[in-house]
Amino acid sequence: MGSTVPFAKMNGLGNDIVVIDMRGRSDAVTAEAAIALAAGDKTGFDQIMAIHDIDLDGVDYRIDILNRDGSRAQACGNGTRCVVQALASETGRKRFTFKTLAGILTAEEHESGLISVDMGMPEFRWNKIPLAEEFYDTTRIELQIGPIDAPVLHSPSVASMGNPHAIFWVKEDVWSYDLERFGPLLENHPIFPERANISVARVIDAATLDLRTWERGVGLTRACGSAACAAAVCAARTERTGRQVTVNVPGGPLEIDWRANNQVMMTGPAEWEFSGRVNPETGAWQADEAPA
Numbered sequence: 001m002g003s004t005v006p007f008a009k010m011n012g013l014g015n016d017i018v019v020i021d022m023r024g025r026s027d028a029v030t031a032e033a034a035i036a037l038a039a040g041d042k043t044g045f046d047q048i049m050a051i052h053d054i055d056l057d058g059v060d061y062r063i064d065i066l067n068r069d070g071s072r073a074q075a076c077g078n079g080t081r082c083v084v085q086a087l088a089s090e091t092g093r094k095r096f097t098f099k100t101l102a103g104i105l106t107a108e109e110h111e112s113g114l115i116s117v118d119m120g121m122p123e124f125r126w127n128k129i130p131l132a133e134e135f136y137d138t139t140r141i142e143l144q145i146g147p148i149d150a151p152v153l154h155s156p157s158v159a160s161m162g163n164p165h166a167i168f169w170v171k172e173d174v175w176s177y178d179l180e181r182f183g184p185l186l187e188n189h190p191i192f193p194e195r196a197n198i199s200v201a202r203v204i205d206a207a208t209l210d211l212r213t214w215e216r217g218v219g220l221t222r223a224c225g226s227a228a229c230a231a232a233v234c235a236a237r238t239e240r241t242g243r244q245v246t247v248n249v250p251g252g253p254l255e256i257d258w259r260a261n262n263q264v265m266m267t268g269p270a271e272w273e274f275s276g277r278v279n280p281e282t283g284a285w286q287a288d289e290a291p292a
């Protein structure tokens with residue numbers, strides 16, 4: 001298998017995560033390794049979270065995030081909780097600070113086992129999301145899918161949580177929309193020069209949203225933490241809800257709190273499945289014990 005490093009297969013509310021320990025190395029997990037691992041039946045994942053050393057005051061580690069298709073992502077809320085749980089069980093520490101492409105994040109494991117991640121501040125300016133055209137009101141942009149006079153999905157709110165999100169507000173059950181069909185079209189729509197994560201969201205009440213997400217570089221997922229944050233801030237910004245909401249994703253509930261200081265806190269679980277060793281260049285891997 002060549003040179004290998006430890007990995008743990010984990011999940012955050014069913015968002016499949018492979019945490020790879022790249023500490024002590026100067027190379028990176030390759031896109032080829034990500035694509036090979038993603039194809040495995042036991043290691044199929046939504047994101048790889050590769051933990052790297054960093055020489056930056058007050059920051060514990062750098063996290064390199066890769067999607068199933070080998071592309072890099074700026075943020076991954078569910079994956080960050082998995083990294084915290086892995087590091088907390090290794091070190092006994094409860095609080096960590098990470099650098100990602102989205103910026104510096106702090107995260108903490110609570111006594112209950114739940115983990116909170118400070119996902120940073122949302123960005124609503126069109127050129128920062130980014131969009132390809134000027135939209136000064138990003139609470140509702142001109143974008144629709146379906147017949148021109150009877151669109152199935154239209155007028156999404158858009159936001160960045162470090163990564164780009166479009167939230168389509170729907171009236172019916174979120175399961176009644178064919179996200180598998182519309183997701184790829186919207187993810188790759190020219191309005192999103194860096195592609196986008198596409199969600200359908202339904203307001204249940206002032207403190208509850210239902211959400212399904214088609215993730216950029218991945219496809220349909222059981223949970224997307226950054227999408228839950230984006231949906232929560234867009235809902236509060238448009239007065240659909242308050243600033244503290246439970247976001248029900250297919251894998252279960254996430255608690256989102258858009259604090260007065262503009263930071264978005266996300267709280268939820270993380271679960272370990274099995275561990276092993278992986279070659280970060282090729283994706284060849286071996287489990288420590290046969291995975292269930």
Ligand SMILES: N[C@@H](CCC[C@H](N)C(=O)O)C(=O)O
Nearest residue numbers: 073076077078163224225226
């Ligand atoms: N599952 C993630 C989001 C992962 C990144 C996304 N696919 C992107 O490319 O932006 C989460 O929990 O936030």
